[in-house]
Amino acid sequence: MTKILTTTIIGLLITSMMLSGSMWAWADDDSTRTPIKHVVVIFQENVSFDHYFGVYPNAPGFTTKPGTPSSNNYISNPSLLTSNPNLFNPFLLRSALTCDMDHEYLAEQKAYDGGLADKFVQFTTDSGAGCNPNGSSVMGYYDGRNVTALWNIAQNFAMSDNSFGTTFGPSTPGAVNLVSGQTFGASEDAIGGGAAISDDDPAYDDCSSTSETLLAMSGKNIGDLLNDKGITWGWFQGGFAPSTAWTPGHPAKCSGKTTSLLLGPGQTAYSAHHEPFEYYNSTANPHHLPPASLAEIGNNGQANHQYDLNLFWAAVNNGNLPQVTFLKAPKAQDGHAGYSDPLDEQVFLANVTSTIENSPYWPNTAIIISYDDSDGWYDHAAPHIRNHSNDPLNDYAPECGGKNAGLGGADDRCGPGPRLPLLVISPYAKSNFISHEETDQTSITKFIEDNWKTGGIPDTLGQESFDDISHSLNDMFDFDNHGNTPKVCLNAAGQVVSPVSGQCPKVDS
Numbered sequence: 001m002t003k004i005l006t007t008t009i010i011g012l013l014i015t016s017m018m019l020s021g022s023m024w025a026w027a028d029d030d031s032t033r034t035p036i037k038h039v040v041v042i043f044q045e046n047v048s049f050d051h052y053f054g055v056y057p058n059a060p061g062f063t064t065k066p067g068t069p070s071s072n073n074y075i076s077n078p079s080l081l082t083s084n085p086n087l088f089n090p091f092l093l094r095s096a097l098t099c100d101m102d103h104e105y106l107a108e109q110k111a112y113d114g115g116l117a118d119k120f121v122q123f124t125t126d127s128g129a130g131c132n133p134n135g136s137s138v139m140g141y142y143d144g145r146n147v148t149a150l151w152n153i154a155q156n157f158a159m160s161d162n163s164f165g166t167t168f169g170p171s172t173p174g175a176v177n178l179v180s181g182q183t184f185g186a187s188e189d190a191i192g193g194g195a196a197i198s199d200d201d202p203a204y205d206d207c208s209s210t211s212e213t214l215l216a217m218s219g220k221n222i223g224d225l226l227n228d229k230g231i232t233w234g235w236f237q238g239g240f241a242p243s244t245a246w247t248p249g250h251p252a253k254c255s256g257k258t259t260s261l262l263l264g265p266g267q268t269a270y271s272a273h274h275e276p277f278e279y280y281n282s283t284a285n286p287h288h289l290p291p292a293s294l295a296e297i298g299n300n301g302q303a304n305h306q307y308d309l310n311l312f313w314a315a316v317n318n319g320n321l322p323q324v325t326f327l328k329a330p331k332a333q334d335g336h337a338g339y340s341d342p343l344d345e346q347v348f349l350a351n352v353t354s355t356i357e358n359s360p361y362w363p364n365t366a367i368i369i370s371y372d373d374s375d376g377w378y379d380h381a382a383p384h385i386r387n388h389s390n391d392p393l394n395d396y397a398p399e400c401g402g403k404n405a406g407l408g409g410a411d412d413r414c415g416p417g418p419r420l421p422l423l424v425i426s427p428y429a430k431s432n433f434i435s436h437e438e439t440d441q442t443s444i445t446k447f448i449e450d451n452w453k454t455g456g457i458p459d460t461l462g463q464e465s466f467d468d469i470s471h472s473l474n475d476m477f478d479f480d481n482h483g484n485t486p487k488v489c490l491n492a493a494g495q496v497v498s499p500v501s502g503q504c505p506k507v508d509s
Helices: 002-020 048-053 105-115 149-156 171-180 223-226 310-317 341-359 441-451
Strands: 039-042 157-159 233-237 256-258 264-268 307-308 322-329 366-371 421-424 434-435
Touching: 002 105, 039 171, 039 341, 039 441, 048 149, 149 421, 171 223, 171 441, 223 233, 223 441, 233 310, 307 310, 310 341, 341 366, 366 441
Parallel strands: 039 322, 039 366, 157 434, 233 307, 233 322
Antiparallel strands: 157 421, 256 264, 366 421
16 A cells, blocks of 8 residues: 555656656756766665675675775785684674674774774674574674675775774764764763764654654754755655655654565565654654655755655656755665665665666766664774763773863764775766775765855854864765766676666666
8 A cells, every 4th residue: 555655646746747847957057066966875774894895806706807906804904814803703694684783882982992893792793592692793794795786886986995984883873974974962861971872763753763762953964054055955765655644633654664585575664763864853854744746856845855765766767866865775675784684785776876877867976875884793994083082971991981072072972983885886986996095974975065065065064063074085086087987787686787778777676
């Protein structure tokens, strides 16, 4: 019923847009500092760099391009595989389904142990039912046989091996940092120190849990900034369309289901604490209202820039892609250990990349693949802490605590946190390139700010946000190559396939 209802709504919106004559109505203007006119951020879940790229690019059956640069991973540091400072050596995971590790703010600090990165088994492993009872789970990694899509993307476009979470902690801090550059200004102190460090659901969302304290954030986010300057944008998330629509006195419900390749049907699609704009009153769509028409997508309206993922496909196919787009996969495809997996994840990644590459948007688009947190998975590259904290309850002195608070004088914003994957797909991305310049989640925010600066966007969000001190992503681009990096088509298994008449084959999701 939910799928039928969503399809009907989208069909009506498409019809409305066609009648309004606004098909393929994007602007070809000079409002950006680079040739990039559209940014698409795919924000995935819970992966450390070593967990996916620890042995890149060496895997049985994976074809490596000549000249592939070296990365700061196990291949460059082979003793990590045989004489690791943790209680167990890293090991190749045989199953795509794993347990969810401990990835709390304090636990991750303790795992890094003042930069030694030697206490993951003690502090971030999950030894519950079905996990390795000896605690070795957290040391597991994949290779190109399970993360085929991402390895092929890295082979053909740009990847970073020096990108980190803005702070330590789980999904909500990562998502909030992505859109606002800072986690201070939280409404309740279950978080400690006034900064969000846990996964409390957003206060401005009907589909948040009714059994926990809800979190509201103050201050500005990137959506506010884009609104101020008339730049179109949107957050599109799997399961956002309500299964039960809101009516006065009756909140919307989001119990829509999707199918997983490995877990089967009946998987809940929507996660409220993965939707960062719902923490801010200014950018929330509490009742999950749809846009009044496809022409509203990216603009102000009753949906307030928050949409179901199905409307992303409709927007691309009908010429209404916002200038700045954030994508959140349904839970089964977001890569989060415990309910998702890399095989399901790469179906989503291939679907998005092929859709953009087949569209007229491809020549001036940058697709950025990033992650919200590490899930606690082992990564040997300890972050160099730039922003300290001094909360005795939530800070571990060798890593974060025992020093004065950093930006804004706020505690519990210790970072950077664990190292995460970061990839850029674009005709202007460097090909088969690994950037070693340090970045973090707010570097994506900074790239958006820098790119649209000529349109009136300021350099940073202010409010002591991390984009004040982060590097941009420019090292991953070559804006002098005239957009000559070729498209690469992927199938649902993440394998490179040949285009047909210049178009990538449809990905069967």
